Amino acid sequence: MILSSEFLQKLERLSLVLRRTRNRQLAGSRESYRLGAGLEFHDFAPYQPGDDYRYVDWSLYARLGQLFLKLFVEEHDTNIHLLVDGSRSMSFHPQKAELAAQLAAAFGYISLRQLDGVSAAYMTDRITTELPARRGRPQIFRLLQFLEKGPESGMTDMARVLARFAYYHKRPGLLVICSDFFCDSDFPQLIRNLVAARWQIVLVQVLSPEEARPQLEQPLVLVDSESGERVLVDAEGLTERYRDRLERFQRQLASMMAFGVHYIPVSTDDSVEDIVFRAFREQGVVR
Amino acid sequence: MIEFANTAAAGLFAALIIIIILHLLLQRREERVVSSTYLFRELTAVSSQLNRRLRLRFSWLLLAQLLAAAFLVMAVMQPDAFGLFGGERTVVVVDASASMQAEDVAPNRFGEAVSQAQDYVSERAGQDTAVLAAAAEPTVVQGFTSDAQRLRTALDGMAPSEETVDMEAALRVAQSMIGHGHAGRIVVFTDASFEGASMDLESPLEVVTVGQSSDNVGIVGLDAVPAGRSQFDVMARIGNFSGESKTVGAVLDSAGGTAADKSVTLEAGEIREVFFQLEVDGRQEFVLSLESGGDLRLDDQVSLTLGLEERPRVLLVTPGNVFLERALLSYPDIRLFTRESVSEPQAYDLVVFDRVQPSAEVERAAYFNVLPPDLADSFGLQSQNRSLTVSSMDRTHRLFRFLNLGDLRASDYRTVERAGGIESLVDAGEGSVIAAYEDNDQRWVFVGFDLYDSNFPLSVDFPLFIGNVLEWLGPEAVEVGPVLSPEESDIGPRWDYTAEIEAPGAGRPAIEAARISLWPYVLFMTVLLIGAEWFLFDRSSGGKRSLRQ
Structure with a gap:
């Protein structure tokens, strides 16, 4: 199984930290901004004609002789969408694809346990395979099975995928993207659009040590595993210049944190347990 | 080596x-597959620039x-x-001076020397040998080679000169070709008819002499001076270099036949001048020949050209100068034209500018107190507003022949810089007051004062100076062909190389292979x-x- 039973037991202690959403379809365990038929009392409000008199506090009326409504925080579910990069750049280092799937599974497990609806999909330049949104604990096995199938192969086109995703998913929720984000298209703009549409975004960047610290000591022709593109590079100072370029790229991704996006860079050197319990917690994604 | x-x-x-x-x-370049080249693309732009340098x-x-x-x-x-394995280099020096054309051996000394040198290199085939021609300046005819055929061909291509030999220079070059510290040998083929060549040689010297005769009478000098409108006095110097008294006939021939002849008896070693008077019509060519001139024919004939096609045309450009006009008119062999401004100066053999600024240079000109703008700029013409004080004078120049100029005075004067081919004839400290310039066909004279502000035209030197100017600037009325020097006409052996050359190991046998x-x-x-x-x-x-x- 993609996650061990011991690790799944540990995940029982965690819950996702999500901001309140406005919309409601099914009742769940999330508080929403809307006040209504929940269990948790929130406040009193003067009765207005047309209000549902089932919520009138009759004992208060007995004491004060005025009609007040009892207001409750409405509780409902949130849809969690897991997008896992299935391109060849992820499968080039198998640990990357495996870690991405494990992290997505961990998110899914925590969400399903909280009665949230969870959908999962592998993406390349499109959404290749998708597991439609399901809720309830029994769905955890289907989710783990789906993620265990492993990634597809192809080229990454994050912008195209996100554009299609936004088109088909009007109701905002939590979108978790596990990828290396090595992609030419302007996907940060689409992420900003999703945020504007009340989506909560978690970007998990999975890199292998070879990508984080490549050893390049002689003139090389680098071949792209996805496109086959050949790039001629000279070894002189290349390692340093690559490190600068990677840092710049990661700063660009991290800059999206300014408008509420969670950005979590992880390495395949780290264990999935360490990432979930340390990195995710530090980022305030789980608690 | x-x-x-x-x-x-x-x-x-x-x-x-x-x-x-x-x-x-x-x-x-090694190919390496990476997950993505996304991050490398930007680096490639920089890398490509590095690649342009193509480091090996x-x-x-x-x-x-x-x-x-x-x-x-x-x-x-x-x-x-x-040299690495103990070999020896030989330089064959062949005397190519004029005296080597003496015919006391057949066909002549030079031919005999070349023939002997060819035999020498043939005998030493396979050894490193070079050939050097000794004349006024030594010339390497063939660099070191062991190819005897190439050496013989080089010797065949040699020709005698009409110059005096500088054997000392030739021997120095030969020694430098061998190099210091290397085994070598210098072999000289010569008639030894030159004065000493004293030096120390590192390499052994071997001298092969050709010709021993000293029987020669030759023309060693010839000159002519005008002696009237169409008359010339011709002076020939004839030397007897043989060991006994000789009587020879000197004949001056022209196209019309014998113009003059004289018989001269010369004692052994005597050089005597012989004079002729010639009447010349226009420009005429003559040949002075000696009869019974001995073994060297080269000095038995000299050509001589006398007279001019027509009288030189002289243009005087002046606002009026009685001194100049009178001085120029006193020379009947010119045609004088006087103008106040320059007009077609190229139509005249020489132009005299007196205080009239010329617009451009003229090939032959005398400038009195003026210079063309180009020359004034080039030679730094400067006005000195004070009395002239002569600091030095060059009386050896042809322009000052027969002149004294001891008391030259002028109130104001102008000078040119003593540079760029200028010959200063009268110097005033700041520059040259009277100067001459000669470069190929161009000649000019500069006199840096107004004749009316000077005592120069009143002196007896003035008409003589003008005469010298006309002679120097005008067309040459006397042209003499090449005359051999007395050293070369003296064809007898004079070089005692055994006494004059210090060459250790002389006679040492050459090392083979x-x-x-x-x-x-x-x-x-x-x-x-x-x-x-x-x-x-x-x-x-x-x-x-x-x-x-």
């Missing part, structure tokens, strides 16, 4: 550059190929080693290198790798 017989083949070393360029172009990486294959190519080129250049051709060994090295390259690089890769690493 190593020398290359075919130095032109050194150009083939350019092939080494081609090999390096091919290595640069075919330098193979060290490669054993490249080294082997360069060495093989270099050895191959060296083999084509035919390297020869000498001096030169070794190295090209077969170099070629063998080339084949060895190519074989090693094939074994190490091509065989192991099934012949697929050629210029790649």
Whole structure:
């Protein structure tokens, strides 16, 4: 199984930290901004004609002789969408694809346990395979099975995928993207659009040590595993210049944190347990 | 020491550059598949700039190929080693002076010297030998070679000169060709008819003399001066260099027949002047010949051209100068034209500018107190507003012949700088007041004061100076052909080399087998290198790798 039973037991202690959403379809365990038929009392409000008199506090009326409504925080579910990069750049280092799937599974497990609806999909330049949104604990096995199938192969086109995703998913929720984000298209703009549409975004960047610290000591022709593109590079100072370029790229991704996006860079050197319990917690994604 | 017989083949070393360029172009880069080149693309732009420099990486294959190519080129250049194995270099010096044309031996001394030198190099075939021609300046006719045929051909191509020999310079060059510290030998073929050549030689000297006769009477000087409108006084210097009294006939012939002749009796070693008076119509050519002139014919005839086609046309450009006009008119052999401004100066043989500014230079001109703007700029014409004080004077110049000029005075004067070909005849400290300039056909005289502000026209020197100016600037009325120097006409042996040349080891026998051709060994090295390259690089890769690493 993609996650061990011991690790799944540990995940029982965690819950996702999500901001309140406005919309409601099914009742769940999330508080929403809307006040209504929940269990948790929130406040009193003067009765207005047309209000549902089932919520009138009759004992208060007995004491004060005025009609007040009892207001409750409405509780409902949130849809969690897991997008896992299935391109060849992820499968080039198998640990990357495996870690991405494990992290997505961990998110899914925590969400399903909280009665949230969870959908999962592998993406390349499109959404290749998708597991439609399901809720309830029994769905955890289907989710783990789906993620265990492993990634597809192809080229990454994050912008195209996100554009299609936004088109088909009007109701905002939590979108978790596990990828290396090595992609030419302007996907940060689409992420900003999703945020504007009340989506909560978690970007998990999975890199292998070879990508984080490549050893390049002689003139090389680098071949792209996805496109086959050949790039001629000279070894002189290349390692340093690559490190600068990677840092710049990661700063660009991290800059999206300014408008509420969670950005979590992880390495395949780290264990999935360490990432979930340390990195995710530090980022305030789980608690 | 190593020398290359075919130095032109050194150009083939350019092939080494081609090999390096091919290595640069075919330098193979390792391919590495990476998950994504997304982050590398930006770096590639920088890297591409670095790649333009095409840095060459060290490669054993490249080294082997360069060495093989270099050895191959060296083999084509035919390297020869000498001196390394105890060989000796010989420089054959052939006297090519005028006296070597004496015919006391057949066909003449030079022919005999060349013939003997050819025999000498033939006998020593296979040894390193060079040929040097000794004349006024020594000339290397053939560099060191062991090829006797090439040496004989070089000797065949030699010709005698009409110059005096500088044997000392020739011997120095020969010694430097052998080099210091190397075994060598200098062999001189000469008639020894020159004054001493004293020096120390490091290498042994061997002298082969040709011709012993000193029987020669020759013309050693000839000159002529005008003695009237169409008359010339001709002076010939005739020397008897034989050991006994000689009577010879000196004949001046022209196209119309014998113009004059005289019989002269000369004692042994005597040089005497013989005078002729000639009436010349226009311009006429003469040949002075000696009858019974001895073994050297070269000094028995000298050509002489006298007179002018027509009287020189002289243009005087002046606002009015009675001194100049009178002085010029006193010379009947010119046609004088006086103008107040310059008009077609090229139509005259010479132009005299008196205080009238010329617009441009004239080929032959006398400038009185003026200079053309170009010359004024070039030679820094400056006005000195004070009385002239002469600081120095050059009385040896042809323009000052028969002049005294001891009391030259002028109130104001102008000077030119003493530079750029200017000959200062009268110097005033700040510059030259009277100057002459000569460059190929261009000649001019500058007089830096107004004649009316000077005592110069009142002196007796003035008409003489004008006469000298006309003679120097005007067309030459006397042209004399080449005359041999008395040293060369004296064909008897005078060089006592045994006393004058200090040459240790003279007479030492030459060491055989001096030169070794190295090209077969170099070629063998080339084949060895190519074989090693094939074994190490091509065989192991099934012949697929050629210029790649």
